């Protein structure tokens with residue numbers, strides 16, 4: 345009876361100027377009014393958000409699908425609770441098997457705070473997906489994740505349009521890039537902005553340079569994603585536990601409030617809401633450092649913390665102090681990255697509610713510090729500078745390697761001292777451009793001694809690894825490196841585990857002449873098979889001889 349009269353009140357006075365903060369139960373959904381300009385409905389059956397009305401306009405859903413964890417949870421226990429302290433707040437709790445999901449709305453602002461606590465692997469939940477009506481936000485045909493075709497190139501999720509542009513929800517390099525590069529994703533018009541502000545990713549996976557899908561659209565669809573754990577190109581073990589808040593924020597068209605960004609936010613008001621898995625704000629610790637010595641000009645450096653429970657990072661400027669805040673207590677591996685290459689590691693322990701200080705870190709593990717007889721590329725943990733990777737953003741991070749906008753991968757032989765680095769292929773596949781030749785000459789002093797040829801990789805696909813021949817000499821077969829799961833190079837990422845293969849070439853391998861060419865052949869080998877751009881492959885960071 346009470347439900348019905350509330351409903352009637354709503355139907356009778358739909359134009360009420362001042363909406364009050366609160367919720368009603370319409371029978372199948374909880375109807376939550378932010379008290380500002382947003383009204384959402386949450387399904388009492390499974391926790392889906394089935395309606396998002398901002399300033400009287402519905403933005404939720406396409407093809408009958410809702411905004412939800414993954415493709416939607418099954419039948420769940422859904423409860424609602426209203427708090428008056430520390431502010432008027434409504435929390436919906438959704439329990440589905442071992443997964444707990446929370447949807448929180450705070451009086452007077454148009455934000456929906458989302459949390460997901462994945463207890464174990466029994467529930468498939470790799471992401472939260474905001475589904476918006478298509479056609480509201482404009483898109484260019486050149487956008488790599490704007491799907492305007494149904495002709496596939498590889499799997500069902502990579503397409504090619506009539507102009508020959510390859511497209512995929514995986515291709516984010518042109519807009520967003522790596523996790524460290526963006527705070528939020530979303531779309532806007534003159535009158536509305538719909539934004540998904542990512543969480544700090546402490547329980548996500550892949551580190552600061554992880555590349556994954558974050559949004560996509562088509563003429564009738566528009567999706568925003570928060571990735572909890574995604575199987576493509578992931579290199580970490582999956583972390584379980586509470587992720588969030590991820591903030592779905594509506595604005596009048598302007599960018600979202602930067603106070604909601606993971607690196608700035610103060611989430612202490614969440615402490616008393618009974619969110620399972622939440623560590624109170626005061627129980628988190630921090631680490632700070634006075635500076636880093638040995639940083640090279642022209643590179644961005646990052647300090648990261650990682651253990652099996654959590655991950656964090658911050659960028660570091662030359663000569664400046666640094667700090668990573670709001671860290672879960674624990675012992676972590678601290679890594680300093682030169683661009684994306686690990687150049688220092690140590691172990692640190694963070695205690696609850698306490699800070700830990702580090703003296704100047706002296707970088708000690710940069711392969712570029714070793715003088716090379718010759719070097720192709722740059723030790724930075726990326727294929728930047730090589731063929732097809734000499735523009736920013738790097739083309740293969742937002743198109744399929746078969747895309748016609750790329751240069752042919754089978755480029756000419758590389759002549760040390762003459763060829764530009766951007767003629768050496770950044771990726772090599774057994775089926776596409778195997779057996780690249782490098783020509784160089786040695787002095788008498790050089791060809792009378794053994795040398796080491798180092799091949800640095802950022803990722804390898806289905807156990808691809810380099811094998812080399814030098815003139816008549818062939819290297820031994822190496823064991824494969826540990827790399828990211830499922831696809832990588834074809835879904836817009838070269839980001840795997842950096843690894844260096846070192847080949848000790850004996851003096852007897854060299855042509856005993858200063859005028860004749862020494863010929864190095866680099867092959868990809870693997871015990872696994874695949875064809876074309878899904879054949880065994882490697883992504884180069886740098887190749888040199890020391």
Ligand SMILES: *[C@@H]1O[C@H](CO)[C@@H](O)[C@H](O)[C@H]1NC(C)=O
Pocket residue numbers: 370371372373385394395
């Ligand atoms: C409750 O909301 C849902 C979702 O918008 C809607 O489909 C349903 O008809 C509503 N129920 C009533 C009784 O209005």
Ligand SMILES: *[C@@H]1O[C@H](CO)[C@@H](O)[C@H](O)[C@H]1NC(C)=O
Pocket residue numbers: 719720721722762763764765
């Ligand atoms: C190629 O890269 C190496 C190492 O970074 C550099 O020393 C060399 O000058 C580059 N070659 C050309 C032709 O730019």
